[in-house]
Amino acid sequence: MGELPEGVELPLASVAIPRPSASLIISRNNSGKEEILLCHRVSEVPAFPDFWAFPGGGVSRVDRQVAEENPDWLSHTEDPVSTITLLRELVEEVGFAPDGEGSLELVDENIQNSICEDKNAWSSFVKQNLLKIENFNSQIVAERTMPPLAPVRFTNTFHHLSIGDSKIEPRFPEGLSEFDEYRWWQPKELLDFWLKNEVRLPPPQVTLTRDIVQAINERGDLISAFEKLHESPSKGYHILEFAPGVECLPLPTQTLPPATHTNCYVLGVSGGERIIVDPAAKSKEALDILRNKVREIESTGSKIVATIFTHKHPDHIGDLENISEIYQAPIWTSKETLEIIPKSESDKILKEGDDFKLIGKGESISWSIIETHGHCPGHICLVGDAGIISGDNVTVIGTILVPSSDGDMNQYLEGLERIKNLNPPLLFPGHGPFSANPQRLLNRYITHRNERHMLVYNAVKNNYKELESIAKKSYEDTPDAHPALLIDQTLSHLKGHIKSENIREEGGRYYIN
Incomplete structure (x- = not known):
């Protein structure tokens, strides 16, 4: 917390306990094409605007109460509570409900609207036999827990259901929908579009899509692929891909609340050249996390060609002596940041306009440097096709301090305007989740700071x-x-x-x- 005034100490925040949620992957066979359903989230939603996602949502108090009051409902399923959540969310979001024969059907529009207005309506319609739940048997194929990036986290259980050659299509509720578009995707096509930065996917669904594609390659078809995933649903640690060529590794640090971690980024692709940005590891826990990530990187044949620091604050620069025992690479950063780091002949000063390319798998990923000195002297950002690694210029949750000791409010405001004018598709900040709507976030910061000014x-x-x-x-x-x-x-x-x-x-x- 190098931005705090001298003598000021703030209590560290606690890591949030994940809440349960559930999503359903619906697959179909469309004239020989094996497809899965994803829906496009509207621009106005706070979480993942303009992203493609599977239908689903958080397990609510109402869902738990329904499960407690009706213990026989869906008792044949692997997880009755999350299945209740799935079925309620399905009606709300896409107008689907079980048809009583193991597939899905489109519900009456009035039923859909009623459940959108009141979650309790779902169980009432089931009791009136206006909605069916019998013979619904989805398969759990994966579980993903959101890393400690925000005060609210979820452990999402992903279910799969095949509807065969059914031709039903989603219907979004008017004026209430989180979605504005849907598409049936072939999994490999979806992954290819994401790799080309042509669609956005929430990080848990990136690795899941990779798993689906790999399972198809191994088993030959989509249904067999889901059977394989169901045999041993993937859980625990997964690579956190914010965008193609941008992995995030949250490291526990003593940082400004509500953050509990600093975002260390790994740039480049598996098997190619990699750069590690802001390895802030100091504690044994953080160093172990970094060590495991480096082993993972090196096991793919990748070479770490450099370490980059966005700025000099202690919650971004780790224990360099211990880190050098984990991996060794030249340090690239600004002149001001290099001044507080033990010198080495391999060091490289980064300045405005510098750029570099990371080579891997027959392609190269380009990044360039811009200077944004407001938060502290020597602060830099990395600009790429996927977005901007923005350090401590903005954060989605919490606030950014401009220290009176060595910060510069005028330069800070100029830096925000500059980042905004670059119109990045995503922002990757030093703490917390990435920003899927950079213009909205930057406008909020600029307006707030100018008003305070x-x-x-x-x-x-x-x-x-x-x-x-x-x-x-x-x-x-x-x-x-x-x-x-x-x-x-x-x-x-x-x-x-x-x-x-x-x-x-x-x-x-x-x-x-």
Whole structure:
């Protein structure tokens, strides 16, 4: 937490316990083409906007209550509670329900709308025999637990159901839908589109799609592939692919709450050249995680060609002595960051406009460097086709501090505008989940910081002259914030105004120019 004012300590956040959720992979045989159903999430949803996903959702309190009150319902299935969630979500999201014979049918539109308005309606319709649940028997084929990237996490159980040659098509509820489009995909086609950055998939579904394609290659057809996955559903650790050529490895660090981890990134593809960004490992737990990842990388024949640090704060730079025992590679970073790192002849200074290519599997992935010094001197971002590794410029959850000690509020705001103007498809921040809607996130940050900048200016204009009184007035909408942080951020804004010659400081008091 190098951005904290000297002497300020904040309690570390706790890692969230995952909540259960469930998704259904529906497969069909369409004139010899074996396909699976995915739906496109609307741009307005907060999680994974414009991503393709399987129908499903979180296990709700209502679902648990229904299971408790009706213990015979779906008792033949592997997991009755998650199956209840599946069936409720299926009706809500795509208008499907069991047909009583092991397949699915399209439900009455009024039933779908009623369940969208009230989850309790699902069990009522079942009791009235307006919805069937008998003979529904999906197979559990995988389980994925979201890494500790956010205060809310899920363990998602993926089920599979084949509907044979059925020609039913989804129907989205009007005005209420998370989805705006659907498509039946051949799994290999879906993976190829993702690898070319032509579609977006949530990380758990990337590795699952890879597993499906591999199982098809081994077993020869889609149904046999799902049988293989059902025999031993994959669980536990999985590679976390945010985008093609961008893996995330969350490392536990002492960082600013609500974050509990720093995002270490592995760039490049399996078997090709790789670069590790921000290996922040210091604790035994973090070093072990990094060690296992390096073994995994090297087992594919990949070579780690460099380590890059986005900036110099201690929650981004790990224990270099111990890390050097795990792997060795030249350090590439800015001049300012290199100044705090033990020197080596292999070091390389990265500056504005530098670029590099990672070669692998007959292709190359290009990245370039931009300087965004606002958060701290020497802060850099990596710009690629998949998106921007943005360090500590923004975060989806929580906030970013601009230290008054060596940060620069004006440069910070300029950096946000610059990242926005590059229009990245995704943002990969230093902490927390990636941003699937960078423009929305950056606009929020820019608007908020500019409004706060003006509040500080107006406080001085209205004759608040001492730092503490300016801070209290400028942040009166956040009474629960840490007082020392409010003062430090106010001072950062004041220094920005002084640099812009809007305000002057005389004897510890501030005046409008």
